[in-house]
Amino acid sequence: MSQWQVRKEGAVEVLALPNAAEVLAGLRDGNFLPTDEVKGPTDGDWQPIETHPTFAEAAADVEPLPPEEVDDTHLDMNPLIDVCLVLLIFFILTITYASVERAIEVPEDTPEGKGTPRVEYKDIKDRVFKVVVRMDGERPVIKIEDKEVAKEQIFKEMESVINSTGRKEMVLDRDKAVPWGVITAILDAAKGNQVHRIVYNQRKRD
Missing domain, CATH: 3.30.1490 (Dna Ligase; domain 1)
Known part of the structure; x- marks a missing residue:
């Protein structure tokens, strides 16, 4: 063979x-x-x-296989996407901080450097309504104009007080131990009701 x-x-x-x-x-x-x-x-x-x-x-x-052509016009988008994600996170954090900063009025120092002058409630009571937050054990107690309200009812109760009194400024009297989540809910409600000014009175827990 x-x-x-x-x-x-x-x-x-x-x-x-x-x-x-x-x-x-x-x-x-x-x-x-x-x-x-x-x-x-x-x-x-x-x-x-x-x-x-x-x-x-x-x-x-039999034709040989053509050599693979390198596309010089190809653009690798991965680095660009990484940069965009970093910028997106930066902008989100910046906007979040700016929103909190607008919601909280930070007292300004006096030119003499003596700190913020004390505001007496009797001098402003005709144009403000009062929100008091205290800790009852582990439970925060929220009162708007001496009326105890649940956290979910803060916005509606604040709206009712503003509509009935016409007062667009607020005194926030709170314990230092009150959770930040409760304070945030009060500040969000004040912002939603277009409160013009917030005066803070912070007390240490007994």
Whole structure:
């Protein structure tokens, strides 16, 4: 039985095939390259498939795969996305801080550096309504104009007081131990009701 031998160009390993048709099939399927070497049963030496008389015509029809083109216009968006995410987080934190800063009036120091002058309630009681927050054990007690209200009712009760009295300023009298979440709810309600000014009176817990 005649036998054909195929090897990679310059390689030692040899693949034996029963006939030329198998070599031709391997060439067309891409298993062999036109530059691989072949040796037939009557050949005296190895020669490239593309120059062998039996396969030269078929090898010419096999087009080499085009080299992969590098797209120089491709833009890697990952660094840009990372920068945008960092800027987004920065803007969110900045806006959040600015909102809290607008909601809380920070007392200004006097030019003499003596601190904020004390405000007496009797001097402003005609234009303010009073919100008192105390701790009853572990439970915060909220009173608006001496009326105890639940945390969920702060906005409506404050709205009712403002509509009935016309007072748009507020005195917030609170214990130091009152949770910040309760204070935030009161400040949000005041902002929603367009309170013009908030005067703070903080007391230490007994």
